[in-house]
Amino acid sequence: MAKISINLKDGTAKKEDTLIVGIDLGTTNSLVAYMLDNKPVAVKGQDNTNTLVPSIIHFLPNGKKLVGDDAKAKLIDDPANTIYSVKRLMGKSYKDLSSHSEYLGYEVIDDDTESLVKIRVNDIFYTPVELSANILTALKLRVEKELNQIVSKAVITVPAYFNDAQRQATRDAGKLAGLDVLRIVNEPTAASLAYGLGQKADSSNLIAVYDLGGGTFDISILQIQDGIFEVLSTNGDTFLGGDDIDRLLMDYWLKINGRDKQDFIKEKKKLQELRLLAEKAKKVLSSNLLFKESFDGMNCQIAREVFDNLISPLVSRTLDSCKIALNDAGKTVKDIQHVVMVGGSTRVPYIKKSVSQFFDQPLYDSLDPDEVVALGAAIQADILAGNQKEMLLLDITPLSLGIETVGGLMDAIIPRNSKVPSRAARQYTTSVDGQVNLKVAVYQGERDQIADNRRLGEFVLKGIPPMPAGLPKIEIIFAIDADGILKVTAKELRSGVEQEIEIKSQYGISEEDMARMLMDSITNAEADLKVRSLLEARNEANNVLLSTQKFLQQNDQILSGEEKKTTLALANALKATVDGANKDLINKAMADLNEYTAPIAHRAMDVHVANAMRGTKLGEKEE
Ligand code: AMP
DSSP states (O other): OOOOEEOTTTOOEEOGGGOOEEEEOOSSEEEEEEEETTEEEEOOOTTSSOOOEESOEEEOTTSOEEETHHHHTTTTTOGGGEEOOGGGGTTOBHHHHTTTGGGSSSEEEOSSTTSBOEEEETTEEEOHHHHHHHHHHHHHHHHHHHHTSOOOEEEEEEOTTOOHHHHHHHHHHHHHTTOEEEEEEEHHHHHHHHTTTTOSTTOEEEEEEEEEOSSOEEEEEEEEETTEEEEEEEEEETTOSHHHHHHHHHHHHHHHTTOOHHHHHHSHHHHHHHHHHHHHHHHHHTTOSEEEEEETTEEEEEEHHHHHHHHHHHHHHHHHHHHHHHHHTTOOGGGOOEEEEESGGGGSHHHHHHHHHHHTSOOBOOSOTTTHHHHHHHHHHHHHTTSSOOOOBOEEOSSOEEEEETTTEEEEEEOTTOEESEEEEEEEOOSSTTOOOEEEEEEESSOSBGGGSEEEEEEEEOOOOOOOTTOOOEEEEEEEOTTOOEEEEEEETTTOOEEEEEOOOSSOOOHHHHHHHHHHHHHTHHHHHHHHHHHHHHHHHHHHHHHHHHHHHHTTTTSOHHHHHHHHHHHHHHHHHHTSSOHHHHHHHHHHHHHHHHHHHHHHHHHHHHHHHTTOOTTSOOO
16 A cells, blocks of 8 residues: 655645655666656766666775766776676586686685675675665665655566576665665666657567676567567677777777787786777767877777778677577567667667667667666656556567476466566376375486476475375476466365475576577487487386286285286396386387286276175175
8 A cells, every 4th residue: 555655844735655766777877767757767876967877896995885977986996895797606516606806906815616696895704685785775866865755666677688696696786775666677677768669558669778888798589469579689898888988999009009908917006098099089079089198108099990891890790690499489580570779888889789780770769878777667667656658568488487397397377488477387296105205306307307407496295195106196286477476285185285486596607508508408409309218118117017916915806816917927037127217118118018007907896886786895804
């Protein structure tokens, strides 16, 4: 229920609970936006000009923290105590990023490779969630100051490829900052919303969102149908962005001035200054044809045309990603109806021209490319607050989700590329008589054997009433909510015993891993199928052997000596094949046994029925 509080000074009412802000928690910069007179606005800082809060945290010797521009200023002088690019670490284990941690100026701790990374500053360990919470707190304070009211609800954006662990981590960071995170929204979806795309209920559109920031490149292909957003595919490069353009420019100047980069690398401060000059030149060239300055005796000059040539290979790489994303979505350039530009680097005219040429159409680039995601998040927040017609935001699951079944096989319950939110249920039973517990182990991946997939978590359904094997009806439900967070429930339907977990994976899957797992599943499909059919044959054979044993015990008095002998011999023949690797032999032995026992089983059943009708049970002595 919405609460209304009255400002006692001026008597105005404030609907505190209906205000939901939109937050873009970025790798380089973050910002917060809200709806003002039906229009999203990004909140400026104290200087009243800049809406961007650098996603940087600096730890002072007294333990206090600086966030944003003040922290950025410390990046050169005190890198060990200044944390940037935290977003790259969200929901990741050390193993996930070991190859990249050397690029970070601060210390990333690896205490055991499967656990989530921590960052050490002055002998205190911080998680990426805590550090992100610091940035979120700064944004919360910024908007509270602007609006002069408490803000406790937010929508936060994440890249479309963020997995469950990364989304959870983002949500947790919000919680830690005192924010109730009502929705995690994909950045490309937010950017499209900012341009009003998909807001007409009857519209159907295909959108490409090209996002080139400071350090990352993402291309997403979205489909909007009846107000529902669906991410068809994503591609990109987590280490490609404006920083690389700056580096290219620095190298160019060093080269034309005949300077050795190695000399500069020793002088860290000078190198940083040159980097800043390169960034300045890049920005100047976005609106001028020439940049000219001198630095440390060097002629730092460059014309737009030369600059364009310099960055051309980098731009080509982004367009290659676009081709892959289109292909993955099963679409061509001709299908794309809108192209949305996001990220500070899309201000470069050559990039705009190249992307427009590639997609053969004009671009959506009128909004500030640094603000567009936060503006869209504010619109989404407004929709959630009930101020606009409700729109569902759909995503897809990047990998299949399922559970371990007998023999270490993966049983996919929600297949890869399923729409989110999504719910699927499947029934299972026990394999042992009197089984009272059932382990539910949840996995993510495309391979047939769980050993080749990634374990997300597990729990035990306890308190199943003892029943013969095969009798309990256990329903396993997988539900992914609109934020892509998975909840698994197991319920024994006869007794109502129920257990559920929200999957908080130990660590997330890196994009490289995700790609590798998909590739593996394709290259190993044939081998997997072989292994799977062998394991299935073995499982079935074990079940048949178990029920044969029971059959012999229960029908001892009905079966003739010859029947018992032959059944036992056929069962032993089957047993001999089970551990072998030939599924055909197993299936053949199983068929032989079944063929022989089927008529005897019918006869035994008739005897049981006749006895039951006489009111006696087999084994009881007839008087
Ligand atoms: P983002 O990560 O989206 O904040 O993007 C920041 C990147 O955009 C940095 O690499 C900036 O240098 C770059 N950038 C900002 N303004 C401009 C501009 N006018 N021209 C070219 N690049 C820019």
